[in-house]
Amino acid sequence: MLNETPLNPAVNITDEMIAMHGLTTDEYAHFQRLIGNRRPTFTELGIVSAMWNEHCSYKSSKKWLKTLPTEGPHVIEGPGENAGVVDIGDGEAVVFKMESHNHPSYIEPYQGAATGVGGILRDVFTMGARPVAAMNALRFGEPDHPKTRHLVSGVVSGVGGYGNSFGVPTVGGETEFHARYNGNCLVNAFAAGIAKTDAIFTSEAKGVGLPVVYLGAKTGRDGVGGATMASAEFDDSIEDKRPTVQVGDPFTEKCLLEACLELMQTGAVIAIQDMGAAGLTCSAVEMGAKGDLGIRLDLDKVPTREPRMSAYEMMLSESQERMLMVLDPAKAAEAKAVFIKWGLDFAEVGETTDTLRFEIWHQGAKVADLPIKELGDEAPEYDRPWVAPTPPAPLGPVDLSGDIADGLLALLGSPNGASRRWVYEQYDTLVRGQSLTTPGGDAGIVQVGADGKALAFTSDVTPRYVEADPFEGAKQAVAECWRNLTAVGATPLAITDNLNFGNPERPDVMGGFVAAINGLGEACRALDFPIVSGNVSLYNETNGVGILPTPAIAGVGLLNADHKRVGAGFVAEGETLLLIGAPSAWGTHLGQSTYLRDVLGREEGPPPPVDLTHEKATGDLVRALIQDGIATAVHDLSDGGLAVAVAEMAIASGIGAAVEVPPEEEATEAFFGEDQGRYLMTAKATETDKVLAMAKAAGVSAFLIGVTGGDELKLGISRAISLIEMRSAHEGWFPAFMEPQAET
Amino acid sequence: MPDFSARLIVTLKNGVLDPQGKASLSALHSLGFAGVESVRQGKVMDVELIAGSESEAQSELSAMCEKLLANTVIEDFEIEWVREQVPA
Amino acid sequence: MPDFSARLIVTLKNGVLDPQGKASLSALHSLGFAGVESVRQGKVMDVELIAGSESEAQSELSAMCEKLLANTVIEDFEIEWVREQVPA
Amino acid sequence: MSVAVIIFPGSNRDQDMCDAVHHTTGKPAKRVWHAETDLPSDTQAVILPGGFSYGDYLRCGAIAARAAIMRAVVRAAEDGMPVLGVCNGFQILVETGILPGALMRNANLRFVCKTVDLAVESTRSPFLSGFTLGAVWPCPVAHGDGNYIASDDLVKRLEDGDQIAVRYANGTNPNGSVADIAGVTNVRGNVVGMMPHPENVTLPCQPHQTGAHLFEGLLAHAA
Ligand SMILES: Nc1ncnc2c1ncn2[C@@H]1O[C@H](COP(=O)(O)OP(=O)(O)O)[C@@H](O)[C@H]1O
Numbered sequence A: 001m002l003n004e005t006p007l008n009p010a011v012n013i014t015d016e017m018i019a020m021h022g023l024t025t026d027e028y029a030h031f032q033r034l035i036g037n038r039r040p041t042f043t044e045l046g047i048v049s050a051m052w053n054e055h056c057s058y059k060s061s062k063k064w065l066k067t068l069p070t071e072g073p074h075v076i077e078g079p080g081e082n083a084g085v086v087d088i089g090d091g092e093a094v095v096f097k098m099e100s101h102n103h104p105s106y107i108e109p110y111q112g113a114a115t116g117v118g119g120i121l122r123d124v125f126t127m128g129a130r131p132v133a134a135m136n137a138l139r140f141g142e143p144d145h146p147k148t149r150h151l152v153s154g155v156v157s158g159v160g161g162y163g164n165s166f167g168v169p170t171v172g173g174e175t176e177f178h179a180r181y182n183g184n185c186l187v188n189a190f191a192a193g194i195a196k197t198d199a200i201f202t203s204e205a206k207g208v209g210l211p212v213v214y215l216g217a218k219t220g221r222d223g224v225g226g227a228t229m230a231s232a233e234f235d236d237s238i239e240d241k242r243p244t245v246q247v248g249d250p251f252t253e254k255c256l257l258e259a260c261l262e263l264m265q266t267g268a269v270i271a272i273q274d275m276g277a278a279g280l281t282c283s284a285v286e287m288g289a290k291g292d293l294g295i296r297l298d299l300d301k302v303p304t305r306e307p308r309m310s311a312y313e314m315m316l317s318e319s320q321e322r323m324l325m326v327l328d329p330a331k332a333a334e335a336k337a338v339f340i341k342w343g344l345d346f347a348e349v350g351e352t353t354d355t356l357r358f359e360i361w362h363q364g365a366k367v368a369d370l371p372i373k374e375l376g377d378e379a380p381e382y383d384r385p386w387v388a389p390t391p392p393a394p395l396g397p398v399d400l401s402g403d404i405a406d407g408l409l410a411l412l413g414s415p416n417g418a419s420r421r422w423v424y425e426q427y428d429t430l431v432r433g434q435s436l437t438t439p440g441g442d443a444g445i446v447q448v449g450a451d452g453k454a455l456a457f458t459s460d461v462t463p464r465y466v467e468a469d470p471f472e473g474a475k476q477a478v479a480e481c482w483r484n485l486t487a488v489g490a491t492p493l494a495i496t497d498n499l500n501f502g503n504p505e506r507p508d509v510m511g512g513f514v515a516a517i518n519g520l521g522e523a524c525r526a527l528d529f530p531i532v533s534g535n536v537s538l539y540n541e542t543n544g545v546g547i548l549p550t551p552a553i554a555g556v557g558l559l560n561a562d563h564k565r566v567g568a569g570f571v572a573e574g575e576t577l578l579l580i581g582a583p584s585a586w587g588t589h590l591g592q593s594t595y596l597r598d599v600l601g602r603e604e605g606p607p608p609p610v611d612l613t614h615e616k617a618t619g620d621l622v623r624a625l626i627q628d629g630i631a632t633a634v635h636d637l638s639d640g641g642l643a644v645a646v647a648e649m650a651i652a653s654g655i656g657a658a659v660e661v662p663p664e665e666e667a668t669e670a671f672f673g674e675d676q677g678r679y680l681m682t683a684k685a686t687e688t689d690k691v692l693a694m695a696k697a698a699g700v701s702a703f704l705i706g707v708t709g710g711d712e713l714k715l716g717i718s719r720a721i722s723l724i725e726m727r728s729a730h731e732g733w734f735p736a737f738m739e740p741q742a743e744t
Numbered sequence B, C: 001m002p003d004f005s006a007r008l009i010v011t012l013k014n015g016v017l018d019p020q021g022k023a024s025l026s027a028l029h030s031l032g033f034a035g036v037e038s039v040r041q042g043k044v045m046d047v048e049l050i051a052g053s054e055s056e057a058q059s060e061l062s063a064m065c066e067k068l069l070a071n072t073v074i075e076d077f078e079i080e081w082v083r084e085q086v087p088a
Numbered sequence D: 001m002s003v004a005v006i007i008f009p010g011s012n013r014d015q016d017m018c019d020a021v022h023h024t025t026g027k028p029a030k031r032v033w034h035a036e037t038d039l040p041s042d043t044q045a046v047i048l049p050g051g052f053s054y055g056d057y058l059r060c061g062a063i064a065a066r067a068a069i070m071r072a073v074v075r076a077a078e079d080g081m082p083v084l085g086v087c088n089g090f091q092i093l094v095e096t097g098i099l100p101g102a103l104m105r106n107a108n109l110r111f112v113c114k115t116v117d118l119a120v121e122s123t124r125s126p127f128l129s130g131f132t133l134g135a136v137w138p139c140p141v142a143h144g145d146g147n148y149i150a151s152d153d154l155v156k157r158l159e160d161g162d163q164i165a166v167r168y169a170n171g172t173n174p175n176g177s178v179a180d181i182a183g184v185t186n187v188r189g190n191v192v193g194m195m196p197h198p199e200n201v202t203l204p205c206q207p208h209q210t211g212a213h214l215f216e217g218l219l220a221h222a223a
């Protein structure tokens, strides 16, 4: 029934071949049952391996992802489509998602990061949204590791190389170093776009006998085996997997964006799906399965870049900048004119059928014939064994004798505390002309409406907290994201997550994953902050060493036209400095703090717990203070606590400050503790009482702790530090690390 | 030690997408060069170096390509020639 | 008409500053390649084209460089070789 | 005032430029597609916006310089019409030969996006006539290939001919450009090319509005 062709010879499927495709014996047996217990063709084996690997099927995580809160009054489309869709009023929606490109970036940092950015942009514009903002959350090994500099340099220029050329402003991100990423860097790319709420496009095919059209770059052998690779643990044979590197072409992507948006306007698009991992396979199956339709593809029509490509290669190719769509045949002429205008390859490569089969024809023969719904729905799903994480041991005695000023300078100039300017100045943060901030603040803000309506974006997680206590750490990631949006005055809307973990087949890793999901869910529910899209990246492990569990959370907040917004920098001398939401000692918690790690060299203790009720009350108060025009500058307290926060506000503005002596004895805890749910704000001296009264009414603490002014920062009884000294510590580390030769 | 000059050629491995060549190809077509079928773009590096001998120069150049000048994940390199410079 | 393949080399004119070559040179020095004295970076283009004859291919290639592939204000080009492809 | 903004497939600051033109001149810019052969007949000024016209993989602006519309732009420039190229637009004008010199990779090989200080060195061009000579203003750059290269001879000729439009000031040269040159004009002064993005410091939502002088100068010139 299925025929061989010269390019698709009969292949005897061996056990070894099955294993190389990442399928277990049980999975393979199940697959055989689905196809009537016959021997699959090699093409079919490739297709099922792509559909059933971890990356596409979420087989280890699905059970847990289902528990996450995904609904809210503004949510138009939750997880399941290419990106989440949230209503922002005026008939418009924000469409956003974050996705990892960790493994490819480790192998070829420039192209890996570039194609990661390309992939996430495609997810957004596939839905009919024009991208307006991007972020990137990056994690690298320790600075001294021989590969780190090469990875940082390649990843950052790759993110920029793609996003800058495509024309999306990069408005924020994260850059962190830790030895646990020595063998696996993390590159998580976020994009957001704006669409009309009545013009959201999805992958669900509708109608029988309609043309399936291929648009974009030609298909090459890029990434063949890539989806399989992304789901396999690294070992030293990684070198062998190299020829699969994909190269990004941002110019083609830009043309694809414009062509898709123009095409959508003509009414020609019935369904559309970008080709990501296992491009043609996943996109075609998704369109058919969602629409309860079969799909027939004729691979002889696929535009190819290389001669003699087999069906297997075409079905698994991960060539970038490609789209698959179902078009209304009545609009064929308009569609063709758009494709030609933008200089893109296109071809009618198949049609929808009523058979519910996924049929692939090549060289005149049928080379695959699979039940389309089962490829997705019957994908394996595992309840992997897991053990609950052991609670962290309490933090032992800590040396509290260190000088506060020295501690602050050390943190400001440490690899993880230093300014990220070296990174974000390589990104076009201004293109489109609507950026209301540049990176460096708590959240990036982009205007999206002529009336001044704007969106705020931030990406957060503190992996060392998650490592110590996955449940609390995951809660903290959501809370910090919510806090960063609040700090600029935005109303938090929704989030996307990128769950980067190690090998899920290890019960402790899986236990951490489960606890983290529970923590995420709890925080999202408490803060009315639904998860509308996300991505899971497992097996981030090399030679048995896994990454720190890293559930990166990217959030979007709304600033309506009448919303006030503030920055983190002081705006004037002589304003009062108020600490909101803190315990009476200002700060108490040194467990897992950066002070403990980077000054005292200890990574110990429990992370600071997050009281979500307190978090919400505090954030709502801060937003009200901003909205009422009372808060003139706001910054949340995170890594490095109060000392680092006030220093960052001073550095950003060029205005100094004097902070009083903390109320209790332990100045180290007060200044460097990382207690959660705290903000620092300034107000005119005449407004101080109003702040205190509003806080009292809200049941949230507020302390007047100092005053702005001068050109130095004085913390309690510690020596005053000049702004120049702080700035040079803060700005110096990254350039000196990346360009040691420029020093001499 | 003698002076050498050398030419290195760095090209994309077969099968790796070449957006630069692709853009040049379509520009050439629109300029009327209809006979062009493909363009693949690479780098050429003209290097001057001091080395003990020609074979030492060769091995230095290879090492330079491996370590920096070529991205061996996606590129191949070749040392096209090495010539000893005769002082003028 | 026969198929030709050709290699074009585009290099910066003498005296034109080469930021890429300069950056490579200092990176090579910091990697310990002390003997390197200069690096100049250019482009290599491998072209396949159909032409009536080798000399026609040559003149097409020159025209392509003049019109697009090289900026003759700052770059020189040379056609390193042109070969007729023998069908397999 | 009728301003034509030329659109290439990879232009990405085209909307920024059109917004700035609309805001400052009160009239929407005319978007002219690269494949056109003529400018709209009422065109009074032409702007080539920023972006990556055709990917800019070969040399920045090289392919765009040979696009169909560019013959009309060159003709207009030769006839004395005000023509402005910003960033990629500057690269394109250099590639056509209307403006002297060359733009190469930034000296540190990295893309750079930040705000620099620009000093106005000549007010001869209509685009710069709205500034005071010597004025220094903050303006963002965003480019990977903005390193202006010219021989000593050429720099001297540019200086003597009042062809240097703007220079990076206060040590903010972000790309290694010779003599801190950020923008130049042709001999006649009607064509200006510059790497920085005045259109991103023009609208009320942007951090400064000094860039508006560029368009105001043009308006005054046309009046
Ligand atoms: N890779 C990056 N890309 C863009 N901006 C970045 C990147 N890394 C860090 N930043 C920016 O640097 C600033 C400091 O980052 P971070 O310390 O993570 O902020 P916060 O503590 O407010 O979450 C933020 O404005 C952030 O957006």
Ligand SMILES: [Mg+2]
Binding pocket: A441, A442, A484, A487, A635, A636, A638
């Ligand atoms: Mg913050």
